[in-house]
Amino acid sequence: IDHMGRRKNKSKSNDKKGEPQKIEKKAWQSPEEISNLKDTLTKETKKKELKKQEAEQKKRKREQMYTTSASEQLEVANQAKKSKKKQASKKQQSNNTKKKKNKQTKNTKQKKPSKEKQTSSSNNTKKESHTLLRLVIYFICGALLVLGLLSIIALNKKRISKIIDPIVEEYVNPLLDKYNIFREKAITGSKMKKEGYTPKHPVILMPGYITTQLELWEGHQCANSYFRTNIFGGFDMFNKVLGNRKCWLNHIQLNREDTDRIDPEGVRVRNSEGARSADYFVPGFYVWAVIINDLGNLGYDVNNMYVASYDWRLSFAQLQKRDAYFNRLKSKIEFFMEVHSEKVVIVSHSMGSQLYLYFQQWMIHQYPNGEGDAWLDKHVASFVNIAGPLLGVPKALSAVLSGEMKDTAMMGSSLRYLFDKFITRDERTNLFRSWGSVRELLPKGSNNLWGEPFVHYQDQKINMEDMVNFFDNVTDDHFTTLIHRDHRYGVQSDFDELSNAKRPASYFSNPMMVQLPKTPNLKIFCLYGFGIETELGYQYMDNDEVDSLTKLKMDVRNVTKVLQQGDGDGSVPLVSLGHMCANVWQEKRHNPHGVPVITREYPHNPVPLFEDLRGGYNTSDHVDILSNADMIRDVLYVVTGHSDKVHRRIMSSIETYNLK
Numbered sequence: 001i002d003h004m005g006r007r008k009n010k011s012k013s014n015d016k017k018g019e020p021q022k023i024e025k026k027a028w029q030s031p032e033e034i035s036n037l038k039d040t041l042t043k044e045t046k047k048k049e050l051k052k053q054e055a056e057q058k059k060r061k062r063e064q065m066y067t068t069s070a071s072e073q074l075e076v077a078n079q080a081k082k083s084k085k086k087q088a089s090k091k092q093q094s095n096n097t098k099k100k101k102n103k104q105t106k107n108t109k110q111k112k113p114s115k116e117k118q119t120s121s122s123n124n125t126k127k128e129s130h131t132l133l134r135l136v137i138y139f140i141c142g143a144l145l146v147l148g149l150l151s152i153i154a155l156n157k158k159r160i161s162k163i164i165d166p167i168v169e170e171y172v173n174p175l176l177d178k179y180n181i182f183r184e185k186a187i188t189g190s191k192m193k194k195e196g197y198t199p200k201h202p203v204i205l206m207p208g209y210i211t212t213q214l215e216l217w218e219g220h221q222c223a224n225s226y227f228r229t230n231i232f233g234g235f236d237m238f239n240k241v242l243g244n245r246k247c248w249l250n251h252i253q254l255n256r257e258d259t260d261r262i263d264p265e266g267v268r269v270r271n272s273e274g275a276r277s278a279d280y281f282v283p284g285f286y287v288w289a290v291i292i293n294d295l296g297n298l299g300y301d302v303n304n305m306y307v308a309s310y311d312w313r314l315s316f317a318q319l320q321k322r323d324a325y326f327n328r329l330k331s332k333i334e335f336f337m338e339v340h341s342e343k344v345v346i347v348s349h350s351m352g353s354q355l356y357l358y359f360q361q362w363m364i365h366q367y368p369n370g371e372g373d374a375w376l377d378k379h380v381a382s383f384v385n386i387a388g389p390l391l392g393v394p395k396a397l398s399a400v401l402s403g404e405m406k407d408t409a410m411m412g413s414s415l416r417y418l419f420d421k422f423i424t425r426d427e428r429t430n431l432f433r434s435w436g437s438v439r440e441l442l443p444k445g446s447n448n449l450w451g452e453p454f455v456h457y458q459d460q461k462i463n464m465e466d467m468v469n470f471f472d473n474v475t476d477d478h479f480t481t482l483i484h485r486d487h488r489y490g491v492q493s494d495f496d497e498l499s500n501a502k503r504p505a506s507y508f509s510n511p512m513m514v515q516l517p518k519t520p521n522l523k524i525f526c527l528y529g530f531g532i533e534t535e536l537g538y539q540y541m542d543n544d545e546v547d548s549l550t551k552l553k554m555d556v557r558n559v560t561k562v563l564q565q566g567d568g569d570g571s572v573p574l575v576s577l578g579h580m581c582a583n584v585w586q587e588k589r590h591n592p593h594g595v596p597v598i599t600r601e602y603p604h605n606p607v608p609l610f611e612d613l614r615g616g617y618n619t620s621d622h623v624d625i626l627s628n629a630d631m632i633r634d635v636l637y638v639v640t641g642h643s644d645k646v647h648r649r650i651m652s653s654i655e656t657y658n659l660k
Contacts, residue, residue, distance in 0.1 A: 188632045189297030192640075199299045200641035201345040201381050202336035204329075205307045207278040208350025208387075209437060211287045211623075212309040214252075218268035222247035231269055234282055249427055254313055254434040259481055262314065262322050270311060270323075275302070277309040290627040291347075291635065298636060304340060306332055312351065315436025316358040316509055317486055326362050333379050343381035345639050349626060350572075353388025354440060354509055360517050361508035373518040382523045382638050386631070387569055387622050389441060390511050391576035392489075394454050396441035397467065398538050401455070401474060402550045403428030426549040433479045436486075443467065444489045444510045449575060449657065450536075452564055457540040457552065465490070474551045488513055495589065511580050511590070518593040523643055526581030526597065527631050529620020530652040531604035534568025567652060569604070571622035578654040600649045602631055 153160060213233030216226045222244055223231075230236040231251055240248045251269060255261045263269070271277065279289040288307070295305055310325055319325040333344045348356050363372035398404050403425050432438050443450060447463040455462035455470065462470045468489060472480050488506050492513040507513045516524075541555040567574040581599040585591045602625065606615035615621060617629040625631055637645045 187294075188629050188636060189294030192633070192636055193298050197298065197636065197640045197642070199295075199304060199639065201342050201639050202304045202340050203295060203300060203306070203345050203347060203639050204332065204336070205278070205288060205291070205305070206346060206348035206352035206356055207288065207307065207309055207312070208348075208352045209312050209441065211278055211281065211350070212312055213272040213277050214269050214311065214313075215272055216251060216269055218266065219251050220247070220266060223251055226251075230272070233272075234280075237282075245423065249423075249431065252313075253431045254436070256430065256434050256478055259478060259485075262318050269313075271309045273307075273309060275305075275307050278307050286627070287623065288349075288626060291632060294632055294636065295639070298640070300639075304336070306336070308332065310355070312437055313435045315440055315482075315486060316355060317505055318436050319355075320362070326359050329359060330363070337379050343379060345382045345384065346380060347384045347386065347635060347639075348388065349386045350388060350622065351437065351441065353385040354390065356383060356385075357390070357511060358508045361503075361514055362505075364517055365503075365505070365508075370518065376517055377519040377521050380519070380522050382525060382643055384525045384527065384635055384638055385581070386635075387528045387572060387577065387625055388526070389572040389576045390580045391445050391449075392441050392443035393572050393576060394443055394536050394538075395571070396438050397443065397454055398535075398554070399432040399438055400429070400442070400471070400479070401540065402543075402553050403430075403432055404554050425543075425545075425553065429550045433475065436482070439483060439487055440509050442487070442489060443576070444512055445575075446491050449491075449579070452537055454537045455540055456537065476549070495592075512584070514590075516585060516591045516593065516595045519595055520593055522595060523638075524581070524585070524595060524597045525634070525638060525643070525646060526578065526599045527602070527625075527634060528572075528577040529569040529602045529604055529622070529625045529628070530567055530574055530577070530654075531620065532568060532570040533565045534570055534573050535563050536566045536573055537564035539563075569620055569622040569625065574652055574654055575657055578650075578652070579657045582650060582654045583657060598646060598648050599654075600634060600646060601651050601654075602628055603651055 210232070213230050215228055216223060216231045217228065219226055226240065231240060231248065237248075250264070251267055253264070255264045275288075275292050278287055279292055280286050292305075292307075308329055310319055311323065314322065320327075336342075336344050346356055360376060363376055366372060367375060443454065443464060445464055447465050450464045453461040453463045454467065468483060471483060486506050488510050490510075490513065492507075495515055503514060539555040540552045543550050543553045569577065578599060578601070580590075581597050585595070585597045588594075591597070602618075602620045604615075604620040605618040606612075606621075607618075614627060615624045617627070619625065619628060634646045637643060
């Protein structure tokens with residue numbers, strides 16, 4: 001060590017490989033320091049030796065990989081894969097066993113609930129019982145309060161009525177009359193009773209198309225629970241349609257296999273009886289309810305008022321054949337005449353008007369040599385025809401061709417698709433063609449009378465006189481045979497050849513082919529509405545569906561060209577409503593004995609929908625006219641013996657049809 005404290009000579013390590021370094025002892029070093037240095041040197045040498053060994057092993061492995069063949073490499077890889085698969089299968093087995101154990105433990109827990117859960121469930125049941133007791137107590141207290149209030153009102157009825165009645169008359173009743181929705185507007189009868197009008201003539205009401213409820217008396221196995229329930233009309237009908245659509249269709253349609261058989265084998269559907277059979281179509285949607293209530297307010301009841309309901313699916317000839325309908329109607333008229341010593345007034349609506357005209361011709365045919373005419377003149381005072389389609393409706397033609405009408409044609413494509421999925425076009429067509437009433441409702445007359453053609457199909461224009469021949473090409477044999485056998489749709493040119501008594505029954509339902517009977521004392525009143533667009537004709541195209549019953553379908557590609565519309569009451573065109581009454585029956589050709597015929601029209605003046613969904617007191621829609629206050633007053637004038645107050649009133653263009 002020099003004077004600066006530095007070492008002059010450094011120890012040199014041995015550079016030979018594998019030999020440990022020699023440590024030279026210095027004078028300044030203690031023996032302990034020398035031993036520590038030896039330990040560190042030995043550790044470093046050991047680490048170096050380990051590193052060398054690892055490097056040598058890696059080299060050997062690389063040499064082995066290069067030296068081994070390809071087959072040996074594949075065997076090694078396959079063994080590695082097999083080992084991996086075995087490990088995965090072992091893991092799956094262990095997991096499955098764990099899941100099974102967990103499920104078993106859960107099931108045991110569910111079967112053996114804990115004491116805490118049992119106590120909580122018992123507490124819940126106690127709470128529920130307490131709430132039920134509270135509700136019962138509240139209900140009893142409320143009932144006692146209501147009874148107490150009613151007893152107080154009953155004891156002080158006169159005092160309370162003096163206070164409340166003026167308020168109700170001034171404020172409540174006007175609001176109810178103005179903003180009614182489903183409430184019957186039966187106010188005319190009570191007003192006329194206060195004016196001094198009383199019942200005189202017994203009344204027989206004849207409903208129209210699809211306005212009488214139908215009951216099932218016998219059916220297939222799918223309809224065992226339907227016995228004596230409404231299969232048509234009321235909410236029962238919707239339950240049956242939604243529950244089993246095919247079963248409902250099989251029972252509501254008539255026989256389509258045999259032209260002489262009316263009902264399908266094993267099925268008997270009959271009309272309901274009484275006022276309830278035709279007052280409402282469904283609860284809330286009234287049909288005859290307003291007129292029946294007005295007649296009741298005037299003084300009528302079941303002793304002098306009768307609803308001559310019928311199975312509206314049948315043709316008029318089928319009604320007599322199956323149900324002896326006209327015999328029963330005749331006996332009912334005679335009964336009223338005998339009991340009350342007054343002639344009967346017939347009040348009919350829609351197809352019911354056609355039915356009564358058929359009844360007149362049936363009486364003349366059954367009792368020839370003037371006996372039928374004399375019976376009618378003796379027993380019937382007046383015939384009130386409300387919105388009767390005396391010359392048919394074009395919508396019956398579209399129903400026969402394709403099971404469609406204006407409502408289905410004007411639907412959007414999505415709604416039409418859903419409707420066809422619910423009741424297909426073939427099902428609707430088959431249903432309509434089975435009903436004989438649809439054949440009664442087909443248009444009658446001549447090309448000049450109806451004007452525009454009913455059907456536009458390709459280059460063809462199907463007019464009134466082409467209708468029956470067109471059916472031969474586009475409908476089935478069953479329908480066409482009944483058309484040719486039971487019906488006539490033209491115009492009788494010469495009445496001298498055949499008298500009414502000698503004409504066949506196929507003429508009876510066409511007023512253009514028969515004359516009015518010799519009943520000078522029987523008045524006819526034709527009451528109908530106008531001013532609503534009504535369908536008159538249709539555009540058709542070929543049906544592309546394979547094996548379809550309907551060969552045609554409405555061409556809805558351009559909705560504005562699908563329908564031809566004209567004046568009417570929304571269902572029946574004006575020519576069918578008023579031409580016979582206003583023009584034809586005013587001449588001797590069809591009315592040789594001068595039967596008085598009074599035509600009275602009612603313009604369509606509905607109120608807004610938010611005031612009355614049915615149009616109010618001045619509506620003239622085909623069905624809603626049955627609640628028209630002006631029309632009901634005219635009906636009540638006739639039944640009370642004041643028919644002289646009902647005068648002719650024509651406001652439409654119906655008289656121009658006389659030129660055609």
